[in-house]
Amino acid sequence: MHSIAELHSFSLALPESPEDRDPTRPYMVVGLGHEEHALILARRCILVKSVYEFYGQGSTYDELHVSTRINETKWARYIPETSFRFIVTAHNHKIPQSRQRAVIESFAYMNLLGKIEMKNPQIVLGCFEEYTNRNGLVRSKHEGDGHFRQVYFGRLLEEGSARQLVGKFDVKKRVYYGNTSMEAEISLLMANQTLAAPGKLVYDPFMGTGSMAYTTSHFGALVFGSDIDGRQMRGKGTPPGVIHAARQYGTESRILDLCTFDVTRNPWRCGSLFDAIVTDPPYGVRAGAKRLGRKKELSEEKLKQMLELRNSPRTDDQPYFPPTKPYELSHLAVDLVLLARHLLKPGGRLVFFLPTVTDEYEELDVQSMLCEGMEIIANSLQDFGSWGRRLVTIRKTTNRKYERPSFEQETPAGITHIPAHKDFREKYFQGFKKEDETDDGNTSIKYK
Amino acid sequence: MVRLITHNLLACHFRDVQIELREAEFNPEFLKGFMPKLEWKALVDAARQLGDTTLPLEVPEMLDDEFLKNLHHVLLEIHVEEGVMSCPNCKHDYPILNGIPNMLLAEHEIG
Numbered sequence: 001m002h003s004i005a006e007l008h009s010f011s012l013a014l015p016e017s018p019e020d021r022d023p024t025r026p027y028m029v030v031g032l033g034h035e036e037h038a039l040i041l042a043r044r045c046i047l048v049k050s051v052y053e054f055y056g057q058g059s060t061y062d063e064l065h066v067s068t069r070i071n072e073t074k075w076a077r078y079i080p081e082t083s084f085r086f087i088v089t090a091h092n093h094k095i096p097q098s099r100q101r102a103v104i105e106s107f108a109y110m111n112l113l114g115k116i117e118m119k120n121p122q123i124v125l126g127c128f129e130e131y132t133n134r135n136g137l138v139r140s141k142h143e144g145d146g147h148f149r150q151v152y153f154g155r156l157l158e159e160g161s162a163r164q165l166v167g168k169f170d171v172k173k174r175v176y177y178g179n180t181s182m183e184a185e186i187s188l189l190m191a192n193q194t195l196a197a198p199g200k201l202v203y204d205p206f207m208g209t210g211s212m213a214y215t216t217s218h219f220g221a222l223v224f225g226s227d228i229d230g231r232q233m234r235g236k237g238t239p240p241g242v243i244h245a246a247r248q249y250g251t252e253s254r255i256l257d258l259c260t261f262d263v264t265r266n267p268w269r270c271g272s273l274f275d276a277i278v279t280d281p282p283y284g285v286r287a288g289a290k291r292l293g294r295k296k297e298l299s300e301e302k303l304k305q306m307l308e309l310r311n312s313p314r315t316d317d318q319p320y321f322p323p324t325k326p327y328e329l330s331h332l333a334v335d336l337v338l339l340a341r342h343l344l345k346p347g348g349r350l351v352f353f354l355p356t357v358t359d360e361y362e363e364l365d366v367q368s369m370l371c372e373g374m375e376i377i378a379n380s381l382q383d384f385g386s387w388g389r390r391l392v393t394i395r396k397t398t399n400r401k402y403e404r405p406s407f408e409q410e411t412p413a414g415i416t417h418i419p420a421h422k423d424f425r426e427k428y429f430q431g432f433k434k435e436d437e438t439d440d441g442n443t444s445i446k447y448k
Numbered sequence: 449m450v451r452l453i454t455h456n457l458l459a460c461h462f463r464d465v466q467i468e469l470r471e472a473e474f475n476p477e478f479l480k481g482f483m484p485k486l487e488w489k490a491l492v493d494a495a496r497q498l499g500d501t502t503l504p505l506e507v508p509e510m511l512d513d514e515f516l517k518n519l520h521h522v523l524l525e526i527h528v529e530e531g532v533m534s535c536p537n538c539k540h541d542y543p544i545l546n547g548i549p550n551m552l553l554a555e556h557e558i559g
Contacts, residue, residue: 199478222478224454230548240546243449253472256524257454261551267535269459273485 001030002378003393004044007195010037026091027130027152029054035157042158044219046188049163052126052154061106064151068110075110075155078123082114085121090129096142103127107153124156162188168249169215175248176241178232182211182280186382186391191215193351193378193393194276201256203274203343205263205336208232210242210255212278217251221275228290228324230260264291264327264335264407271342271404278351281332283424290324291407329355330422333369338405341374341396350374350394357387357432360420366392368417373398386432449547450528452498453482456491458533458551460542465531467498472524476516479523483511495522 005012013031014021021028032038035053042051055075056067068075078084086107088100095103107125114122129148169184171177182190190212194202198220204212207225209232217223225242227233235241246252261267282290333354340350356365366379378393455462492503502518533542533549542551 198473199475199481201478201482228552230550234546234548238546240548243547253470255449257449257451258548259454259458259551260548262553265553267458267460267551269457269487270485273457 001041001045001048003193003195004041005037007044007197008037008040010034010040012037012041025130027128027150029057029152038157042160042162044162044192045160046162046165046185046192048160050126050159051157052152053157054152055154057150057152059148059150061103061151064153065106065109068107068153078114078155079111080113082112083117083122084112084114084125085116085118085123086125086127088127088129090131090148092133093129093131093144093148094141095129096145099145126154126156128152165215165218169218171211174214174245176209176235176245177211178209180280180282181209184215187211187215190278190351190391191219191221193391194221194278194349196221196276200275201273202276202278204279205266205277205339206279206281207242207258208280208282209235210245212280213242213255214246214249214251216276216278217246217254218249220254222254222256224256224259224274226259226261226263226266228260228262233258233260262291263339266339268343271401272345274343274348275345276349276351277340277344279336280353281329281336282327283329283355283428291327328422329424330369330419333419333421334371335405335407337369337374337394338371338407340394341371341398341402342405344396346396346399348396349377350392350396352392353389354392355387355389355421355424355428357420357424357427358383358385359432361388362420365417365419365421366390368419370394373400373402387428450531450533450544450549451524452491452494452526453523455494455528455533456486456523458535459487459490459537460533460535462494462497462528463532463534463541465498465528465544468527468529469525470527472520474517474520476513476520479516479519480511482523483507491522495526498526498528500526 001012010033015029032041038051038053041048053074055071056064056069058064058067086104088095088103104127107127129151131144131148134144165188166185169188171181171184174181194200194216196202196216196219200221201224202212202216202221203224203226204210205226207213207227208229210225213223213225225233233240233242235244239247240258242258243252243255246255259267336352337350340348344350354366354369363379366376370376373396374394375397376392377395378391380391382389382391488507489505492505495501495503500522503522504515508515527547528544529547531544533544533551534540535542538553540553542549544550
């Protein structure tokens with residue numbers, strides 16, 4: 001929500017108490033200056049189901065009615081002749097019809113004189129009861145009815161329309177995808193985090209099958225993509241897979257270009273180019289994380305042979321595949337932040353996923369990736385049990401020009417903190433067991 | 449692809465090209481904002497090499513509509529689908545296949 005507010009230059013005020021701003025709860029009261037802003041949120045925020053003008057709340061209906069009466073100036077204008085309809089609904093619960101009717105009747109003090117219209121009322125008044133999650137408990141349909149945590153009441157401003165984008169970008173319906181393609185909902189969230197909009201330039205340095213490109217270009221941005229493995233972007237045939245899929249979404253002309261290169265040996269002529277860098281870097285699990293170079297140094301003799309072969313002309317049907325070596329994740333992460341600082345315009349954002357091991361993760365893991373002039377502005381967890389991945393947004397806060405990063409082959413000295421995601425690949429294939437644990441169970445979550 | 453905007457940001461030269469023209473959305477604000485990043489001479493040379501002479505040799509003082517339309521066409525609507533990009537710095541030729549250049553460095557060029 002903050003990203004969309006920033007994109008459209010309006011401010012939003014979250015509730016004061018931390019439990020009221022808990023994003024896992026279904027309803028949140030947010031302060032906005034203008035009704036227009038609420039409509040923008042409904043149209044662009046993927047996770048917003050609907051936006052209502054707030055009239056009242058309470059832990060009981062008595063409290064709710066007191067709260068609603070206090071806000072009478074907000075709804076008084078609808079009293080004389082506005083047609084209306086009530087909906088009474090709950091989260092994690094089903095309210096019996098009879099009680100729904102009783103709830104509606106309890107609002108009689110509002111004294112609405114307009115007609116009741118079920119089909120096309122001028123206003124919709126919604127009453128929402130929030131129940132805590134009782135998954136896994138056997139219970140009868142209406143058990144616990146009336147024992148809600150909070151109840152909220154207000155007037156519908158707009159149903160969330162961004163939600164349907166999740167269907168539009170469903171990977172299974174896409175004409176080109178691979179087993180590492182990012183799911184639609186997440187790539188939409190990431191696109192919003194980048195503040196993608198017409199006129200913006202966005203870069204994905206680990207483009208793969210292009211999942212981020214489709215959603216960022218959908219919101220109007222122009223996108224560059226690169227990858228060390230050109231086959232992921234090309235697919236088979238003409239046009240290249242990523243272009244074929246972009247054509248499906250109508251954004252082909254916004255995919256600026258696709259290039260095959262190693263991001264640590266990138267050919268960008270200068271820095272401060274992009275408004276955002278968005279990517280899902282290879283964790284080394286399904287897709288090998290690679291960079292150019294050799295694992296083992298060649299002997300002098302072999303080196304000479306290789307150079308001779310290289311310098312003699314090759315025929316066209318022998319494409320050259322330069323040797324690659326593994327790119328360890330914590331090293332890649334630090335490099336990515338350095339690269340972003342160089343390539344982003346000041347104020348630009350780096351949005352990416354970082355896998356992490358649940359038991360070992362500390363905030364410091366992400367903090368220690370940073371370099372001067374880069375600041376974390378968001379860090380949310382997608383929990384898979386023994387591991388998870390964090391969607392991290394980093395903003396470039398500096399105007400200073402730094403040297404182009406050289407991507408040292410060795411781990412730079414002075415790094416003392418070992419983050420949970422170091423050697424993630426090895427940990428993943430060992431089931432995240434620590435050395436002294438016995439083999440008493442398997443991880444139940446499968447990485448799709 | 450390989451549009452001229454990309455070519456300009458990678459500082460290479462084109463050779464043996466096959467091009468296609470494709471429409472793109474005109475966004476004058478984007479173009480104006482991007483001007484400072486362009487290597488103007490390289491852009492004009494590349495455009496002329498590909499047969500487009502609409503851009504002036506020097507950056508004009510006023511960025512009027514006609515200029516921006518020409519710039520838009522050159523930067524975004526000319527696509528090099530096949531050919532070679534050669535880099536004067538590392539003296540390497542990068543093949544362009546199906547609009548995607550392969551810019552992986554050879555082994556002896558690293559380090």
